[in-house]
Amino acid sequence: MSHSHDRTISVEALARVEGEGAMHVEVADGRVEQVQLRIYEPPRFFEAMLRGRTYLEPPDITARICGICPVAYQLSAINAIESLCGVGTPDGTPMPDGIRQLRRLLYCGEWIESHVLHIFLLHAPDFLGYQGAIEMAADHRDLVEMALRLRKAGNQVLEVIGGRAIHPINVRVGGFHRAPTRAELQEMVPELQWGREAAIAATRLVAGFEFPELDQGHTFASLRPEQDSLPPGATGYPIEDGRLVTTTGLDVPIAAWPEHFHEDHVEHSTALHGRMTDGGTYLVGPAARFNLNADRLPSEIADLAAEVGCAEAVTNPFRSIVVRAIETVYAFDEALRLIDAYERPESPAVEVRPVAGTGHGATEAPRGILYHRYSLDEEGLITDAVIVPPTSQNQPAIEEDLLDFVQAHLHLDDDALQWQCEQAIRNYDPCISCSTHFLDLTVRRR
Amino acid sequence: MTGGIGRPTVAVWKFASCDGCQLSLLSAEDELLTIAGEIEIAYFLEATREVKEGPYDISLVEGSITTPDDAERIRQVRDISTTLITIGACATAGGIQALRNFGDVEAFRSLVYARPEYVDTLADSTAIAEHVPVDLELRGCPIETSQLVEVINAILAGRKPVTPTHSVCVECKLRGNLCVAVAHGTPCLGPVTQAGCNARCPAFDRGCYGCFGPAESPNTPSLAAWLEEELALEHPDLVRLFRSFNADAPAFRRESRRHEPEEVAT
Numbered sequence: 001m002s003h004s005h006d007r008t009i010s011v012e013a014l015a016r017v018e019g020e021g022a023m024h025v026e027v028a029d030g031r032v033e034q035v036q037l038r039i040y041e042p043p044r045f046f047e048a049m050l051r052g053r054t055y056l057e058p059p060d061i062t063a064r065i066c067g068i069c070p071v072a073y074q075l076s077a078i079n080a081i082e083s084l085c086g087v088g089t090p091d092g093t094p095m096p097d098g099i100r101q102l103r104r105l106l107y108c109g110e111w112i113e114s115h116v117l118h119i120f121l122l123h124a125p126d127f128l129g130y131q132g133a134i135e136m137a138a139d140h141r142d143l144v145e146m147a148l149r150l151r152k153a154g155n156q157v158l159e160v161i162g163g164r165a166i167h168p169i170n171v172r173v174g175g176f177h178r179a180p181t182r183a184e185l186q187e188m189v190p191e192l193q194w195g196r197e198a199a200i201a202a203t204r205l206v207a208g209f210e211f212p213e214l215d216q217g218h219t220f221a222s223l224r225p226e227q228d229s230l231p232p233g234a235t236g237y238p239i240e241d242g243r244l245v246t247t248t249g250l251d252v253p254i255a256a257w258p259e260h261f262h263e264d265h266v267e268h269s270t271a272l273h274g275r276m277t278d279g280g281t282y283l284v285g286p287a288a289r290f291n292l293n294a295d296r297l298p299s300e301i302a303d304l305a306a307e308v309g310c311a312e313a314v315t316n317p318f319r320s321i322v323v324r325a326i327e328t329v330y331a332f333d334e335a336l337r338l339i340d341a342y343e344r345p346e347s348p349a350v351e352v353r354p355v356a357g358t359g360h361g362a363t364e365a366p367r368g369i370l371y372h373r374y375s376l377d378e379e380g381l382i383t384d385a386v387i388v389p390p391t392s393q394n395q396p397a398i399e400e401d402l403l404d405f406v407q408a409h410l411h412l413d414d415d416a417l418q419w420q421c422e423q424a425i426r427n428y429d430p431c432i433s434c435s436t437h438f439l440d441l442t443v444r445r446r
Numbered sequence: 447m448t449g450g451i452g453r454p455t456v457a458v459w460k461f462a463s464c465d466g467c468q469l470s471l472l473s474a475e476d477e478l479l480t481i482a483g484e485i486e487i488a489y490f491l492e493a494t495r496e497v498k499e500g501p502y503d504i505s506l507v508e509g510s511i512t513t514p515d516d517a518e519r520i521r522q523v524r525d526i527s528t529t530l531i532t533i534g535a536c537a538t539a540g541g542i543q544a545l546r547n548f549g550d551v552e553a554f555r556s557l558v559y560a561r562p563e564y565v566d567t568l569a570d571s572t573a574i575a576e577h578v579p580v581d582l583e584l585r586g587c588p589i590e591t592s593q594l595v596e597v598i599n600a601i602l603a604g605r606k607p608v609t610p611t612h613s614v615c616v617e618c619k620l621r622g623n624l625c626v627a628v629a630h631g632t633p634c635l636g637p638v639t640q641a642g643c644n645a646r647c648p649a650f651d652r653g654c655y656g657c658f659g660p661a662e663s664p665n666t667p668s669l670a671a672w673l674e675e676e677l678a679l680e681h682p683d684l685v686r687l688f689r690s691f692n693a694d695a696p697a698f699r700r701e702s703r704r705h706e707p708e709e710v711a712t
Contacts, residue, residue: 042462042512043567044543048554053686060655064542064691067466067588121472121493132494134482141479148475155473163650164643165473166466166588167657170650177652348651422495 006444023421025406026444032410035402037395037425050385055081055354055376056173062372062387063167066431068117071110071162072365073387074171075103075240076372079254081173084359084376085352093352097231098345099175102161105185105338106168107239107363109157111331112195113165114366115286115324116154118429119206120147123321126423127209143205146198150328153195156188157335175349185339192339196332200304203325207308211318212420214405218315218397219280220288221246223254223364224296233341237296237330238289238364245292246282247313255360257371263388274393281396284368285428286323287314301330317401317427324429354380365390367429391430398428454503454601457489459523461509461516462543462571466588467534468492468508474591481595484602500526504601506594510536510543510571517568517577524578531597532574535587535691539659542587544571544694548702571694584609585640587657587691593642610641613661614654617645626653631677633687638664638697659692666701681705 006028022038046065050058058077063070086092088100120143121133130136137144155165160180162168170176223242230236245251250260264273276282291313294302305311305326314323358375368390375384405424409417458468472478472493488498505527511517524530535541546554547570555567574580584593593609600607610616614636618625626648627634634653636645640661647654660666666688673679679687688702 042509042516043555044462044512044571045546045554046542048549049542049545057686061542061690064464064466064587067464067469070464070466117469117472125494131496132490134487134494135496137479137482144479148478151473152475155475163646163652166469169647169652169655177647178650419495 023402023425024444025402025421027406027410030410032403032407035399035406037399037402047385047387050374050382053382055085055352055374055380055382058372058374058382058385059171059173060167063171065387065389067166068114068431069110069365069367069370070167071107071158071171072363072370073372074168075107076361076363076365076370077374078171078173079241079361079363080359080372080374081361081376082352082359083255083361084357084374085355087174087350087352093350095350096175096345096347098179098343099349100231101338101342102176102179102345104240105157105335105342106161106171108331108335108338109154109161111239111366112154112328112335113151113158114154115328115331116147116150118366118426119202119321119324119328120144120150123423123426123429124206124209126419126426127206127321146202150195150198150202153188153191154331156191160184160188172349174352175345175347177348179344179348181344182342185342189336189339192332192336196329196336199325199329199332203304203308203322203329206325207322209321211316212405212424214317214401214424215315216317216397216401216404218400219246219248219276219282220291221250221282221284221369221393222288222292223362223369224251224293231341233337235296235298237293237334239334240363242362242364244362244369247288247291254362254371257360257362257373257388261371261388261393263392273396274388275396281400282393283397283428284390284393285320286327286366286368287317287320288368289364290314290323290326297326297330298333301326301333304329317424320427320429354378358384367391367431368393389431391428394428394430398425398430453484453486455486455488455498455500456504456506457500457502457523457527458487458492458506459489459508460491461507461520461537461574462512463509463534463536463541464588465492465508467537467586468506470533470589470591470594471506474595477595481598485598501528502526503528505530507532507537507574508534510540510573511577512543512568512571513566514568515566520574520577529581529601530574530578532580532583533594534589535585535657535659536571537574538583538585539573539692539695540571542691542693545689546571547694548689573694582607585658586642590642611662612641613637613664614639614641614643614645614648614658617641617643618648621645621649623648626651627677633673633677633679633683635669635687637669638666656688656690656692656698659695660697664697666697667704670701670705681707 024036026034059074062073062077065073088095125132125136158165163170223238224245225236225242356378360373362371371388373386532538597607626632632653635656636654639654639656640658642658670684684705685702688698692698
């Protein structure tokens with residue numbers, strides 16, 4: 001441990017993130033010179049493995065990129081393929097309301113499962129001063145039991161609709177293999193009603209945590225559904241589709257992605273780094289969605305957000321845990337609305353015939369925009385695939401945050417600084433295995 | 447057990463994988479706090495930053511070996527573990543990333559990464575048992591939480607865990623599912639795939655796609671011939687059917703190779 005002006009801090013394996021990552025900080029003469037977020041998740045080459053597979057296979061194959069958000073991968077892949085093949089497009093085969101409702105409902109289940117995992121089991125221990133949720137359970141058993149019950153409610157949605165919570169089996173290009181009955185969905189209502197109320201209480205609880213100051217003025221990017229595409233009763237907070245919007249004024253269809261965003265490959269990471277075409281960094285995720293779509297929350301949830309200090313845009317990443325809790329309330333609320341509106345489709349899927357060309361698709365994974373692009377030949381075989389997960393888009397901005405955060409906290413000893421840095425990284429709920437292509441902290445003070 | 451009369455120490459390790467199998471432990475919502483009271487979670491980075499030094503009584507290993515560093519790390523894990531249990535298709539068969547074993551990893555690396563020289567990787571993705579002795583394996587992509595709970599219970603009780611090695615077909619019969627292959631003409635790997643999922647897919651009107659890998663003594667040539675004759679599957683369809691999450695499990699690997707065109711077969 002050192003308080004000298006020159007030092008190096010290394011976190012060799014970052015805990016409570018999904019996947020493997022490390023962080024390296026270089027300090028010289030009391031100035032932070034460099035922060036590197038190292039992703040050492042072994043590369044798995046999904047984009048290469050997809051070549052030669054059929055247009056029907058990406059939902060099952062890309063689900064395996066991430067065990068925490070498989071539905072995000074399944075539905076981004078489906079959006080890309082269906083848009084290319086003329087399904088659910090303005091002049092293409094219409095997509096029945098029942099299938100759309102089931103997809104959004106399934107996704108609500110994943111938001112609940114993933115957000116609750118992160119808020120209570122991965123992130124809350126930082127704020128309450130515990131090494132992890134199991135240690136936290138010794139003093140806060142009621143809290144951990146509530147979190148486990150909330151997760152179970154989300155996993156139940158995934159199981160009833162998806163057939164399995166991790167890597168759902170029932171999702172296919174065109175719809176589902178089997179559509180659940182209204183009665184099967186209705187059975188979940190009492191637990192979802194409990195979950196909605198418990199999530200509201202949980203939001204007030206996490207809003208009471210102490211948040212270090214940090215505001216970097218980042219650009220935020222999210223999806224935003226078109227107003228006239230919304231079904232009656234829906235407020236249209238972005239989940240499973242929408243146009244691409246940013247806080248710098250961009251508003252384009254998903255197919256325009258390659259013109260506005262790209263990925264760089266840097267030596268210290270097997271996750272590629274996402275940047276805007278002008279070279280700027282940007283953030284995706286709950287804060288981005290909230291800042292660009294707060295007007296799309298039902299009034300009761302917007303009132304809750306204002307009550308817990310989120311009346312304005314949320315720019316301090318440490319407060320992202322509060323937004324994640326608000327979104328959890330929304331996911332329960334929206335699930336209840338969707339179940340009420342659900343009409344079982346006549347057929348669980350529409351037929352999708354392959355079309356040669358390139359299709360783009362994106363959805364709001366729990367961690368932010370997940371973009372997929374596929375090129376197909378006439379037979380429907382994949383000739384090219386590109387997958388841009390949320391964590392690789394956030395990584396450059398996280399490094400910028402850390403640079404300033406470490407500079408402001410250099411007075412801390414190495415152990416304390418390490419924990420604070422880990423906490424700053426966990427603000428973004430980084431999913432390292434999702435970075436298809438994550439921590440370990442080293443600080444070198446010279 | 448290490449440490450004498452104390453609770454057994456458990457470590458959870460990750461290699462190349464999606465985290466889904468270790469997440470299955472956190473997803474045992476009803477049992478998690480009870481289990482946590484019976485065992486000592488000594489190393490589980492996804493759940494806690496608290497790290498207790500080994501050796502460990504039980505190591506749960508997720509993921510496959512794909513880098514030179516990981517090939518060394520798994521030997522160290524074996525050295526400090528009394529019982530080593532592999533969990534999931536990546537650890538037991540190389541996982542979906544073993545599709546590289548059928549292609550050219552150099553081409554894969556250049557395709558995905560602009561600067562391939564930054565990425566250190568082995569030519570093949572391999573199961574843990576190809577590197578170190580494994581005491582017990584749990585199949586599945588992902589594993590079933592109930593099977594993981596059964597294994598932990600069995601170890602705590604000092605008995606052998608009950609995990610089936612028969613096929614998904616048996617589960618379908620027990621569950622009363624209609625046979626999707628015979629009744630609907632849906633291609634199904636159920637006759638050759640190990641049970642454990644309670645025949646989830648046929649219960650959703652879908653054919654089994656092989657998450658649990660080959661069952662004991664699978665007659666894959668017979669199933670492939672039936673799929674060709676009765677459902678008119680062509681060789682490329684059969685290659686893709688057998689070549690997914692358990693592509694490099696020996697029985698599935700042999701069967702997919704049999705249907706490859708001569709010129710690309712190796």
